Amino acid sequence: MPRFPSRRRVLTTGAGAVLGTAAFGASALPASASPVSGRSAGHEETRSLDELYRAAFAEGGKLVVYAGGGTPTQQDGTKAAFRDRFPDIDLTLIVDYSKYHDVRVDNQFATDTLVPDVVQFQTLHDFDRWKRQGRLLHYKPAGFSKVYDKFKDPDGAWVATGAIAFSFIYSTAAVGSDVRLTPRDLVDPKWKGQIASSYPHDDDAVLYLYALYARTYGWDWVARLAAQDVRFARGSNSPGEAVFGGQKAIGIGTSGSAVGSSPTRFVIDDGHPFMAWGQRTAVLKQARNCTAAKLFLNWQLSTQMQNGSFNGWSVRTDVTPPAGLKPIWEYPNAHLDGFPPPLRCRSSASPGPFAPTLAEAVKAALHQGVRDPGRHAVADRQDRSDRRPAWPTAVGIPLPRCPEQSMTSRPREPTAYRCPGASRGVECRADKGYRGADGTVRVLYCGGRWETPSAGQQAVNCSHAKIRTLVEQARATLKTWRLLRKLTWAAQTECL
Numbered sequence: 490m491p492r493f494p495s496r497r498r499v500l501t502t503g504a505g506a507v508l509g510t511a512a513f514g515a516s517a518l519p520a521s522a523s524p525v526s527g528r529s530a531g532h533e534e535t536r537s538l539d540e541l542y543r544a545a546f547a548e549g550g551k552l553v554v555y556a557g558g559g560t561p562t563q564q565d566g567t568k569a570a571f572r573d574r575f576p577d578i579d580l581t582l583i584v585d586y587s588k589y590h591d592v593r594v595d596n597q598f599a600t601d602t603l604v605p606d607v608v609q610f611q612t613l614h615d616f617d618r619w620k621r622q623g624r625l626l627h628y629k630p631a632g633f634s635k636v637y638d639k640f641k642d643p644d645g646a647w648v649a650t651g652a653i654a655f656s657f658i659y660s661t662a663a664v665g666s667d668v669r670l671t672p673r674d675l676v677d678p679k680w681k682g683q684i685a686s687s688y689p690h691d692d693d694a695v696l697y698l699y700a701l702y703a704r705t706y707g708w709d710w711v712a713r714l715a716a717q718d719v720r721f722a723r724g725s726n727s728p729g730e731a732v733f734g735g736q737k738a739i740g741i742g743t744s745g746s747a748v749g750s751s752p753t754r755f756v757i758d759d760g761h762p763f764m765a766w767g768q769r770t771a772v773l774k775q776a777r778n779c780t781a782a783k784l785f786l787n788w789q790l791s792t793q794m795q796n797g798s799f800n801g802w803s804v805r806t807d808v809t810p811p812a813g814l815k816p817i818w819e820y821p822n823a824h825l826d827g828f829p830p831p832l833r834c835r836s837s838a839s840p841g842p843f844a845p846t847l848a849e850a851v852k853a854a855l856h857q858g859v860r861d862p863g864r865h866a867v868a869d870r871q872d873r874s875d876r877r878p879a880w881p882t883a884v885g886i887p888l889p890r891c892p893e894q895s896m897t898s899r900p901r902e903p904t905a906y907r908c909p910g911a912s913r914g915v916e917c918r919a920d921k922g923y924r925g926a927d928g929t930v931r932v933l934y935c936g937g938r939w940e941t942p943s944a945g946q947q948a949v950n951c952s953h954a955k956i957r958t959l960v961e962q963a964r965a966t967l968k969t970w971r972l973l974r975k976l977t978w979a980a981q982t983e984c985l
Contacts (some may be wrong), residue, residue, distance in 0.1 A: 557587030559724035649767025
């Protein structure tokens with residue numbers, strides 16, 4: 490049975506440390522300096538891009554790619570560049586959150602309705618799992634031997650095609666061109682109301698970044714940051730948009746470039762943590778357009794594409810970064826080895842394809858409750874009125890939508906307990922006994938008195954119950970901690 494971190498452990502080691510260990514399951518270690526290993530088996534692709542192009546066109550000239558990202562237009566540059574280089578290939582590139590895409594792919598595997606030929610996700614653990622299941626094509630594109638060792642599977646099941654880093658950025662116009670901020674400076678009261686951030690519990694990479702901050706600067710730093718009136722929004726693109734749009738001076742939990750003449754500065758200073766990983770890409774074994782998929786992978790790993798990366802970092806050891814940058818694996822404060830292991834641990838503990846782990850339920854509850862439990866009394870009083878509560882009163886864990894699941898919005902009754910997440914676009918689930926909500930709440934398939942739910946509906950109900958059970962277990966444990974005694978929870982609902 491999954492175990493929660495004890496209250497004593499939280500109080501003695503700091504909630505930040507628990508957040509780092511319970512939510513991630515492994516501490517960050519310095520990245521290995523060894524760029525290439527000789528373990529690879531098989532041969533690399535020897536055909537040129539033009540030869541692959543002709544073969545892909547002869548195969549049918551179509552390609553479908555699922556790519557992780559925060560906005561549908563995030564990969565428009567990639568689509569335009571690919572179509573310009575290979576105009577006869579009909580490319581469909583669909584961008585969505587990686588944690589949504591992977592569930593779609595799992596569902597398509599189960600129902601034999603696979604859509605993509607290539608997957609390119611942030612959820613790194615999926616690739617190890619799919620390799621074990623035999624879902625990935627073992628293929629080594631040209632230049633595979635030049636890829637940094639930690640950025641590729643030795644058997645060619647997957648390879649990272651981009652190096653991405655998350656840190657914080659700030660506007661040099663708003664902060665000052667001669668000022669060099671560090672994460673420690675973000676709790677200075679003069680920046681109150683001037684900070685935007687993506688939700689830590691909505692993005693594993695952002696959560697890992699916050700965990701590194703908590704480990705480095707302590708939980709007191711986190712408490713002081715919580716008092717800075719930070720504007721949280723969904724998506725790692727939101728902090729950058731707030732800074733570039735002049736709405737905020739500082740953005741936490743976003744990507745950026747540490748080189749070039751930008752009106753913002755992306756902070757990767759020595760002695761202060763940030764986080765990085767290799768965005769993995771793989772060709773699915775059941776791909777309908779296998780040759781076009783190979784073309785896409787070879788094109789992404791080509792020196793031309795790697796030299797043109799938006800942040801200056803390449804996954805290849807033979808591509809020299811711009812002046813002022815080192816290869817990403819040479820930054821010990823990037824904690825390159827810290828990000829994949831926690832994601833792999835999650836998949837092995839997950840009770841179902843649509844359910845979070847128990848640690849994730851605790852993680853979300855900690856994020857919403859531990860930061861300032863005293864304010865929940867105020868939120869509770871507001872929640873019993875028609876005013877919008879200051880803090881959510883239910884655990885929030887964003888989950889992918891299940892295409893088969895019912896979407897029922899029941900009219901709010903005067904005595905109904907409000908589920909504030911529903912009106913904010915957060916997935917909310919409720920049991921059959923729940924009545925009343927602002928917005929849409931996912932409920933179980935009830936059916937008629939003599940109606941038997943289909944096999945798909947029964948599977949959804951099972952996953953639905955597993956989700957609610959995990960959150961209820963998290964609540965029961967957290968409510969035993971004196972630290973969280975003033976927490977209030979919405980009865981019979983889970984904002985997930």
